[in-house]
Amino acid sequence: MVLLLDTTEEKIGSEVLRECGLNKKEEVELIDTTEMNISNCNGCNFCWLKTPGECTLKDDYEPILKKISSADQVWLISDTKFGFISYKAKNIVDRISPIITTFLHYNNKKARHIMRYDRTPDLGVIYSGEGNDEFLNRWCDRLASDLGSSSRGAYGREKIKEAVSCM
Amino acid sequence: MHVVVINASPRVRKYSNTDKIMISFCRGLIRRGASFEKHAISERKYWGVIRQAFLDNDEIVFAVPLYAEAVPGLMLEFLETLPKKDNRTRVSFILQGGFAEGCRLRCGEELLRDLTKYLGVSYGGCLVKGDNFSIRLREGECLDRIIKPYEKMGELFANGDGFRFNQAKKFTGPEIYSTPVRIATDVVFKTVAKRTMIKMAEAAFGCTTPLDYKPWAQNSYELDSAISQNEQFFTLKKKYNM
CATH class of the missing domain: 3.40.50.360 (Flavodoxin domain)
Structure with missing residues (x-):
């Protein structure tokens, strides 16, 4: 399943979904997070050390994380600020810690956390505004590699077709 | 200043x-x-x-x-x-x-x-x-x-x-570990560091749940693996008297 998480003010997730439809992509789910109450990660580490696998913040995030944990791909659709994704999109990323364990291992010459579940989704970014494309691609690569998955790349809004072709 | x-x-x-x-x-x-x-x-x-x-x-x-x-x-x-x-x-x-x-x-x-x-x-x-x-x-x-x-x-x-x-x-220290250090560190991750983390989680947070517990185990394979991890966890605790 391809999961699209829209955090943009203009809700450009619907454009992405339309393009998915034109390309006959099946099993695509769009979640509009813009009206949801999703707090920032508060760094308590309870999801690693006190209530393993569960976040103590009880807001609208948990159902999203459940979907992330079972998706094949997760695409973050974000506005940009400072050339990077918005804080709203970053909050969604920061809060994936419950699907990661505190245990570590070396995998492919890189120290990584051991994932809690057997499946880890590939990651992609679709951004709106003045993003630093090179940095966003590097960041997405690094993050996916931390999770033991692959990056599908970061694409500006004008390259939605290209992004969808990579799904 | x-x-x-x-x-x-x-x-x-x-x-x-x-x-x-x-x-x-x-x-x-x-x-x-x-x-x-x-x-x-x-x-x-x-x-x-x-x-x-x-x-x-x-x-x-x-x-x-x-x-x-x-x-x-x-x-x-x-x-x-x-x-x-x-x-x-x-x-x-x-x-x-x-x-x-x-x-x-x-x-x-x-x-x-x-x-x-x-x-x-x-x-x-x-x-x-x-x-x-x-x-x-x-x-x-x-x-x-x-x-x-x-x-x-x-x-x-x-x-x-x-x-x-x-x-x-x-x-900053080493930018990247040499292969021998990496191999040694991996062994530490899987043994001493793992035991220390379990011990610290219990001491600092009162956590008695295995730290790799899967609350959302979805299929029988994941459930089996979760159950087996649970058993390993308690064997480990017993072995090291934790």
């Missing part, structure tokens, strides 16, 4: 690794005759005060924990509320994280450097160091051993060149 030191961690100050690092860094500042004021963005009600300190001063240090290869979402949100300043204001960073190798923090460092361009301020460099995950779980001498080196960095910062001195570069 007067330095505004801002903790960009979302974790409450009492348990903040970054705060403990800042305390040590500020000790060094004082030793060399500099003064400082310490702030933390974890409490939103003080954002107005911190913004004013940012506006009124020209030597700013953000102390930042690495979150998902970048800065925490809360820090991005706070930065959006800052007014633009000019390059008479210098912003420097202390970037810290859990993984020990320097290469793990470089992506975050790049973002921090770029942030100064967007804020319109000059970049004073970035003090990069990992291997700090266990700070909150340590006390006394063990804790001092980890945070003490930041005191020297505070002293050198007070010389007035931000973090643009050689010792700051060396402070």
Whole structure:
């Protein structure tokens, strides 16, 4: 399943979904997070050390994380600020810690956390505004590699077709 | 010199690794005759005060924990509320994280450097160091051993060149481990470090659930694996009398 998480003010997730439809992509789910109450990660580490696998913040995030944990791909659709994704999109990323364990291992010459579940989704970014494309691609690569998955790349809004072709 | 030191961690100050690092860094500042004021963005009600300190001063240090290869979402949100300043204001960073190798923090460092361009301020460099995950779980001498080196960095910062001195570069430690060190570290991860983490979780948080417990195990394979991990966990606890 391809999961699209829209955090943009203009809700450009619907454009992405339309393009998915034109390309006959099946099993695509769009979640509009813009009206949801999703707090920032508060760094308590309870999801690693006190209530393993569960976040103590009880807001609208948990159902999203459940979907992330079972998706094949997760695409973050974000506005940009400072050339990077918005804080709203970053909050969604920061809060994936419950699907990661505190245990570590070396995998492919890189120290990584051991994932809690057997499946880890590939990651992609679709951004709106003045993003630093090179940095966003590097960041997405690094993050996916931390999770033991692959990056599908970061694409500006004008390259939605290209992004969808990579799904 | 007067330095505004801002903790960009979302974790409450009492348990903040970054705060403990800042305390040590500020000790060094004082030793060399500099003064400082310490702030933390974890409490939103003080954002107005911190913004004013940012506006009124020209030597700013953000102390930042690495979150998902970048800065925490809360820090991005706070930065959006800052007014633009000019390059008479210098912003420097202390970037810290859990993984020990320097290469793990470089992506975050790049973002921090770029942030100064967007804020319109000059970049004073970035003090990069990992291997700090266990700070909150340590006390006394063990804790001092980890945070003490930041005191020297505070002293050198007070010389007035931000973090643009050689010792700051060396402070990071190894950029990437050699193959033998990597293999040895992997063995430590899977044995001593794992046992220590289980022990600490129980001592500090009263956690008796296996740390790799899967609350959302979805299929029979994952369930079997979760059950087997549970059994392994209790065997391990028994073996090491935990």
